[in-house]
Structure formats: structure tokens, C-alpha cells
Amino acid sequence: MMVPAALLMLGALTAVLAPRLLARAQWPEREPVVALWVWQCVVGAVLLCLGLSMLLSAAAAWQAVRGRLFAAAPRGVVDAYALGASGGPWAAGTALALAGGALWTAALLAREVLRTRAGRRAQSAELRERAPLLPGEDPTGARLVVLEGRRPESWWLPGAAPQLVVTTAALGRLKGSQLDAVLAHEQGHAAARHDWLLHCSRALAGGFPQVPVFAAFEAEMHRLVELAADDVASRRYGRLTIALALVGLNEDRGVFGPCSHPQAHVQQRVRRLLAAAPRLSATRRLRLTALATLVPAVPLLVAFVPGLSALA
Template sequence: MMVPAVLLLLGLLTAVLAPRLLARADWPEREPVVALWVWQCVVAAVLLCLGLSMVLSAAAAWQAVRGRLFASAPHGVVEAYALNPGGPWAAVTALLLAGGAVWTATVLTGEVLRARARRRARHSELLLKAPLLPGEDPDGVRLVLLEGDRPDAWWLPGAAPQLVVTTAALRRLKGRQLDAVLAHEQGHAAARHDWLLHCSRALSGAFPQVPVFAAFRDGMHHLVELAADDVASRRFGRLTVALALVGLNEDRGVFGPGGTPEADVPQRVRRLLAAAPRLTAGRRLGLTATAALVPAVPLLVAFVPGLSALT
């Protein structure tokens, strides 16, 4: 039972330490794409620790599972893991982790189904407000112009993606600001940020008392906006994107006292105007490679005993 316990401890340490290290770091604001990758690697490592611990705990608790898991393993591999039944703890651990896995899959499936239902409803609503023109491809990307008094623009993903802009946004945004807003939304679509948001919401909803998943959700919501801002600013400049953000949000009270759903907009505007330099290519590569090693650690912990028995 040593390896399952080590995996559980490793998962706990990763879940506790990684969010704190990321919160204290000063580079995620400068490199949101790298930070998104790091967060995904951290969560993948935590889930790998729990999943591998579940499998090995089940193998320790039940001979049938152990026989199937090590059916093709050479002699001595099973002994290297020391999966001797250790009372009820192995079975309890395996059952608890299996229940958590089933619950996570259920919540994630529900999140995806609800998101699809919302997209279909919004697509239908848009079709009523802005019907297809003669000869327009119903499965192609559409730019939809809606009559509205509130400046707004958003990307609606799906089988037939739609980029929606209100007439108030056309009146408010000047020069290339509208192009910058469209580039921002296209950045979301190209990187499939909607899937990151679905996964983070599902994990935090399934385990609301687990801080790492709540931090993952909050980090995704913030970082995807910064990443899309950077996509737009590389094409149209930081000042243009900042002015577009102000134009879209100045009537929503986000620049005054009090919290709103768009409370991070002032921070995004300040970040764009500050124009902090990017990290060097070498440091970006180093952070990316280091993050990729994080999920590899539980795999090494799980497979090293077996590999050692073969040498």
C-alpha cells in the first residue's frame, strides 16, 4: 500500500502548493497562455495522482482487480508494489476515489450538456432576430449584427459559430477598436477557451470545498481574457484594445466602486496600458517544459517500482 499512499500525498501536496506558487508569481499576467498551460498540467497531475491511487488501492483490496491489472506483467512486478491487503483501508480508499471519479464524470457531462443546450437556445434566438440571408451558409461562421442600446460583442461557439455585435457597439467603438474586439473574440474561439471554462466549472462544481479546483476555475476565467486581449493587441496594439474595453464597459459601472461580473476589466485595461515586457523565449520554454513534467511525476511514482523489478 506504499505507492497508493505516496500518490495520495503527492496529489495533496500538488493541490495545496501549486495554487499558492502561481498566486505569488508575477509572470502569469505577462504570459497568460503559459499560465493556462501550467494550470492544466497542475490539475492533470492532481487527477492522475487520484486516479492511479484508486487503481492501485483497488488492486491491493481485491485479488480479481490485481489479477487483471498485472495479468501480463512479468514475475516479480506484483511483489515490487507490495500490494498486500492492509485491512479495510485499501477498499475504502478505492471506493471513495472511484465515487469521486464517477461524480466528476457526471458533473462534467452535465456541464457539457447544459452548455450545448444553452448554445442551441441562443442560436435559435439569434436566428429569429437575424435570419439567414438568401445563399448564406447555415453551417458557416456568421457575423451577426443585433439592434441594441448596450455596447456588446461576443462569440457564440458551436457547429455554426457566430460572432455577435450590437449596433450600440458599432456606434461607440471608433477606428480599429471594433476590429480589435472581433480579434479578441476570435482568439477565444481559436484556442477553444470554452472547453477550459466548462472543465474548470465542472471540477469546482463537483468539489466546491477543494481549493485547487476553485482556484483553477477563477484562474481560467481571468487568464482566457488576458490571452484573448494579447491576441488582439498583437494585431491592433495595446492602446486600441484598452480603448475598446473602456468603450464597451464604461456604462456598466465597472470602473467605479462596487463589484460587478466584469470587475476584472479595469485590471485588464491597466495591464494593457502598462505594456509590461514579455518573458524571454528561453524562460517561456522553461516554464512550459517544467509544467509538462508535473503530470509526469505521478506516472513515475506509479511505474518506477514495476520498472525496477524488471532490471
């Protein structure tokens, strides 16, 4: 039973230490896409630790599970894990607790998906009512939908026929290529499927609010996906253009005042765009990506080392 316990300890350490280490790092502001990948690998490693520990604990508690899990393995591999020697109530309780967590996570993800789909259907119905298709317009094609509105707003509605929605007030604020930059920003979200990252992070943080890595994962996903989409737009239309578009869309909301505001991240995004900090070198980006990819390999190594040692 040493391996399941080691996996649990590894998962707990990763869940506590990884958010602190990433919070101290300065490079995610400059490379949000790499930072998104690092966070996904960290969370994946934590979930992998828990999943592998659940399987091995169940194998230690119940002979039927052990027989299925090690059906194709030689006898020496099973003996190397010493599962039968110290199973009992501790192994069964651990397996059941982790299985309950897995079912709870799956239920939360399903609820998030269903809620999102319902919201999209409601938004689509409202758009069809307020901005019906014109004669000859392709209903499956991407659309730029203009709605009458006094507040400058724009948002991307994902789906089979993605749509960029802007209000007439926004059109009055956005000058030159700023509307194209906003469109490129929202297309960056759609191309990278940022909505799925947000759904997963929201479900994990909502289901396990006391786990630091999941709470930090949700907060960082909301921030980093916006930075990544800003970079997509700025590479096509320039940093100043997308910065001015952000100012135009948000200047009436108190975002840029001295007081704190729920959307204060917009001010930080504008400052980042205007600062134009250089990107990391290609070598460093590759090194960070490779190191992040190795993080989920650590629990796999811990789980498989006894079996591989027995085969050697």
C-alpha cells in the same frame, strides 16, 4: 500499499501548495498562455495521482483487479508493490471512494456539456429569429450578427458555424479597428477552445468546492483566457485599440468607478494593456513550459518506480 498512500499524499500536497505558489508568481500576467498550460498540468497531475491511487488500491483489495492490472507483468513486479500484504478494508474503502469521485466528476462534466449545448441551441434559435439569414448567405459560414440593442455588448457564440454577435449600441461605440480587435479577441477564444477549459474548471470547482486547486483553477481560467485573447487581438491591432474597445463596451456599467464591481477584471485588463509590460524571454517561456510538462510525470514516476526497480 505504500505507493497508493504516497500518491494520495502527493496529490493532496499539489492541490494545496500549487495554487499558493502560482498566486505569488508575477509572470502569469505577462504570459497568460503559459500560465494556462501550467494550470492544466497541475490539475492533470492531481487527477493522475487520484486515478493511479484508485487503480493500485483496487488491485490491493481485489485479486481480480490485480490479475487484470498486472496480467503482463512478471511475478517480481507484483511482489515489489506488496499489494497483497496490506490490502483489506482500507484499500477497498480508498478505491471505492476514489471511484465514486471519478464517477461524480464524469457526471458533472456530462451535465456541463449538456447544459452548454442546450444554452447554445437556445441562443442560436433566438439569433435565427432576431437576425434571419439573408438570401444567398451561407448558413455554415462564420457570421457577424448585428442585433438591435441599447446596451453596448458583444459575445462569441461557438459551434459548427461560429458567430460574433454585436449590438447596434456597440457599433456606435467601437471606432476604427476596434470592432476588428473585438472580433480577433473572440476568435482567439474560439481557436484555443477556451470554452472547454471553462467547462472543465466549472465542473471540477462545482463538484469539489473544498479542494483549493479546483476553486483556484476555475477562477484563474476565467481571468487567464481573457488575458490570452486580449494578447491575440493586441498583436494584430495594438494594445491601445483593444483597450479602447473594452472601455467603449463597458464604460456605462460602472466597471471603471471607485467601487468594487462584479466585472472589475475589465479594469485590470485595460490597465494591463496600457502598461504594456514586456513578455518573458523565449528561454524562460520554454523553461516554464518544460517544467510544467514534467509535473504530471511525477505521479507516473512514483507509480512505476517499484515495478521498474524490480525489472532492473
